[in-house]
Amino acid sequence: MEKKKFEIAESTCVPLPLENIDTDQIIPARFLSSTSRAGFGENLFRDWRYDKTGNLNPTFVLNNPQFGGEILVAGRNFGCGSSREHAVWAISDYGFRAVVSSYFADIFKNNALNNGLLPVIVPDTYLGNLLDLIHKDPETRVRIDLINETISVPSVGISVRFEVNPYKKECLIKGLDDIEYLLSIKEHINAYELRNALRI
Amino acid sequence: MIPKTLFDKIWDSHVVRSISGGPDVLYIDRHYIHEVTSPQAFEGLRSRKIRVMRPNRTLATADHNIPTANQHLPISDDLSRNQVDKLQQNCQEHGIEYFGLNHPKNGIVHVTGPELGYTLPGMTIVCGDSHTSTHGAFGTIAFGIGTSEVEMVLASQCLMQTKPLTMRIKIHGSLGSGVSAKDLILWIISQLTTGGATGYFVEYAGQVIEAMSMEERMTVCNMSIEMGARGGLIAPDLTTFTYLNKIKPLSSRPDFKSLLLRSRSLKSDEGAHFDKEIQFDVTSIKPMITYGTNPGMGIGIDESIPDNINSESFNKSLEYMGFRPGMKLAGHPVDYVFVGSCTNGRIEDLRAFADLVRGRQKAPGVTALIVPGSKQVEKQAIDEGIADILRDAGFELRQPGCSSCLAMNEDKIPPGKYAVSTSNRNFEGRQGPGARTLLASPLTAAAAAVTGVITDPRELLTN
Numbered sequence: 272m273e274k275k276k277f278e279i280a281e282s283t284c285v286p287l288p289l290e291n292i293d294t295d296q297i298i299p300a301r302f303l304s305s306t307s308r309a310g311f312g313e314n315l316f317r318d319w320r321y322d323k324t325g326n327l328n329p330t331f332v333l334n335n336p337q338f339g340g341e342i343l344v345a346g347r348n349f350g351c352g353s354s355r356e357h358a359v360w361a362i363s364d365y366g367f368r369a370v371v372s373s374y375f376a377d378i379f380k381n382n383a384l385n386n387g388l389l390p391v392i393v394p395d396t397y398l399g400n401l402l403d404l405i406h407k408d409p410e411t412r413v414r415i416d417l418i419n420e421t422i423s424v425p426s427v428g429i430s431v432r433f434e435v436n437p438y439k440k441e442c443l444i445k446g447l448d449d450i451e452y453l454l455s456i457k458e459h460i461n462a463y464e465l466r467n468a469l470r471i
Numbered sequence: 472m473i474p475k476t477l478f479d480k481i482w483d484s485h486v487v488r489s490i491s492g493g494p495d496v497l498y499i500d501r502h503y504i505h506e507v508t509s510p511q512a513f514e515g516l517r518s519r520k521i522r523v524m525r526p527n528r529t530l531a532t533a534d535h536n537i538p539t540a541n542q543h544l545p546i547s548d549d550l551s552r553n554q555v556d557k558l559q560q561n562c563q564e565h566g567i568e569y570f571g572l573n574h575p576k577n578g579i580v581h582v583t584g585p586e587l588g589y590t591l592p593g594m595t596i597v598c599g600d601s602h603t604s605t606h607g608a609f610g611t612i613a614f615g616i617g618t619s620e621v622e623m624v625l626a627s628q629c630l631m632q633t634k635p636l637t638m639r640i641k642i643h644g645s646l647g648s649g650v651s652a653k654d655l656i657l658w659i660i661s662q663l664t665t666g667g668a669t670g671y672f673v674e675y676a677g678q679v680i681e682a683m684s685m686e687e688r689m690t691v692c693n694m695s696i697e698m699g700a701r702g703g704l705i706a707p708d709l710t711t712f713t714y715l716n717k718i719k720p721l722s723s724r725p726d727f728k729s730l731l732l733r734s735r736s737l738k739s740d741e742g743a744h745f746d747k748e749i750q751f752d753v754t755s756i757k758p759m760i761t762y763g764t765n766p767g768m769g770i771g772i773d774e775s776i777p778d779n780i781n782s783e784s785f786n787k788s789l790e791y792m793g794f795r796p797g798m799k800l801a802g803h804p805v806d807y808v809f810v811g812s813c814t815n816g817r818i819e820d821l822r823a824f825a826d827l828v829r830g831r832q833k834a835p836g837v838t839a840l841i842v843p844g845s846k847q848v849e850k851q852a853i854d855e856g857i858a859d860i861l862r863d864a865g866f867e868l869r870q871p872g873c874s875s876c877l878a879m880n881e882d883k884i885p886p887g888k889y890a891v892s893t894s895n896r897n898f899e900g901r902q903g904p905g906a907r908t909l910l911a912s913p914l915t916a917a918a919a920a921v922t923g924v925i926t927d928p929r930e931l932l933t934n
Contacts, residue, residue: 288783289783289784289787290782290784291665291666291765291784293765293896293898295877295896295898295899295900295901296898296899296900299900299904300877300878300879300901301878301879301904303507303535303536303879304507304536304548304550304551304553304554304879305550306510306511306514306553306554306557307510307511307514308511308514318899318900318904323886323904323905346784347666348665348666348669348699351665351666351669351699351765352601352696352896352898353600353601353877353896354508354599354600354601354615354616354617355507355508355617356508356511356599356617356618356619357618359617374666374669375669376666376669376699377635377669377670377699377701378601378614378615378616378617378701381616381617381620382617382618382619382620385617385619385620386619436492436493436494436633437492437493438490438492438493438494438631439493439494448619449619449623449631450515450519450622450623450626450627452631453496453623453626453627453629453631454521454626454627456487456488456496457524457627459487459488459496460487460496460498460524460627460628460629463487463498464498464628467484467485467498468498468500469500469591469593469594469726469729469730470725470726470729471500471501471527471528471589471591471725471726
């Protein structure tokens with residue numbers, strides 16, 4: 272299946288410096304009843320974006336017209352909690368191509384990589400500097416180069432390397448997915464089963 | 472031979488192929504699915520024009536998005552009904568065994584798998600749900616996955632996974648009266664923080680774990696994900712095999728011989744290397760309760776909310792909860808009590824709750840949701856007279872499901888209300904928009920239910 276490809280993103284950013292943002296905030300459970308992957312962006316950060324009466328919450332960053340772009344920059348331990356891939360679908364559907372944080376919850380990170388949304392892990396100090404720059408100047412552009420595994424702010428020249436698993440990197444660049452690979456080694460899987468698999 | 476951890480033994484024996492510099496192709500023995508995280512995976516198979524590779528290794532249950540009353544009637548919410556119907560159709564189309572509403576094997580996926588004997592030591596187990604870590608109590612590698620990964624397992628019975636780091640938490644001492652497995656794991660998470668085990672797979676060991684029942688071990692492993700761990704596991708022992716043998720004599724299983732052989736080696740070798748080792752003495756821990764909006768924000772029930780933390784996240788959390796730094800929680804009014812979930816919806820949890828409320832009355836003003844984890848737990852609760860004890864004390868036993876743990880159904884806590892919950896997450900809005908969740912044990916939930924305020928359950932225990 273055709274997957275989203277990723278090589279470079281260069282864009283302004285949306286800063287969300289809170290720590291431990293869980294997937295219930297990214298997409299609340301009451302919006303998980305859909306059986307398709309589409310349309311979740313509408314409810315991204317639903318309960319932070321809207322107040323109790325359903326009006327836009329002007330203090331939330333997504334409602335601040337100063338900020339926008341394809342890169343979300345968030346506090347550490349982003350995406351903790353539930354395994355719902357809907358969180359990644361919501362972020363992508365809203366228009367983000369990458370999320371930058373100092374670390375991600377494991378399941379979220381895998382889900383992101385499986386959907387062409389790039390999780391960029393940077394040191395805490397770099398994250399702090401980045402958030403400061405974006406807050407001071409919302410027009411700050413950040414460049415994420417997956418091929419060279421670097422994230423930089425070209426206007427001020429700060430740059431740092433990030434790491435992506437080499438296999439996943441290739442999948443992202445070429446738009447490949449794991450299932451095609453797994454189907455291509457079916458004989459090995461059958462052989463493993465005959466030899467080792469627990470009978471159930 | 473190089474000494475190996477239990478985790479490494481199970482992982483290594485399930486590697487079909489290693490990709491250099493990349494993930495391992497890991498064979499999955501058992502795959503559980505439910506209605507919320509599987510429909511898009513089946514849709515993916517359809518668009519690829521492929522079928523489920525090993526339908527007999529996948530089991531399906533409806534649990535997340537179902538009502539917990541009147542389950543004999545059609546589900547009234549259109550979207551929920553559609554999602555449950557879709558699961559049934561997908562299972563039918565692909566020959567997957569499905570335990571729908573009212574089926575005697577229906578229930579929360581992490582309650583039914585173990586109690587029906589589908590979860591066995593040494594297995595690799597996955598499910599599109601982060602609390603899959605529960606099954607680690609049986610000495611399995613069990614972890615939650617996303618929907619793309621559900622599709623991978625349906626398509627190939629394998630997953631591409633990078634091997635996590637290993638951590639061992641050894642727990643010494645003994646738990647005091649009124650202090651349960653839930654208090655232990657809430658305490659551990661409060662020590663390690665909500666992201667403190669990210670990247671790790673945890674083995675729980677030590678005398679406190681060895682002394683625990685399977686239900687208690689499941690509660691501990693269940694919440695591993697709440698400190699970021701990929702999963703948690705416990706070496707199987709006599710307690711494990713006695714539990715399994717009661718479900719179905721092990722000698723009648725097709726894999727009895729290999730199970731027996733395997734069981735002997737299912738433990739970490741002396742001198743095995745863990746990437747991180749932690750030891751705790753837990754003799755002095757108290758019943759725990761959370762005050763914030765992540766499970767790491769827990770304190771002893773008689774303690775005060777910390778007043779020495781000043782971060783935007785911490786302040787936002789207290790504001791949401793309507794609490795102040797330095798405040799004591801004991802005596803604070805409670806509006807709702809929720810007993811249930813894959814963390815504490817098993818028979819032992821209902822017994823603990825019933826023991827404390829027996830001969831007492833539900834406090835006026837408290838709304839209680841008592842939700843068994845499965846049809847089997849429900850039946851057991853009725854057969855043992857727990858349902859009667861609850862009724863006499865002013866409570867009602869609902870029908871099984873995930874219910875108010877994630878509030879996808881109508882079991883929502885209203886905005887601003889305080890709920891003492893035996894579930895696993897106190898995130899903002901987790902139990903309904905604006906709901907304020909305080910995580911605790913079934914005993915602490917019972918104490919709140921009969922007093923109407925946050926109460927140390929030890930004050931109500933007679934012996």
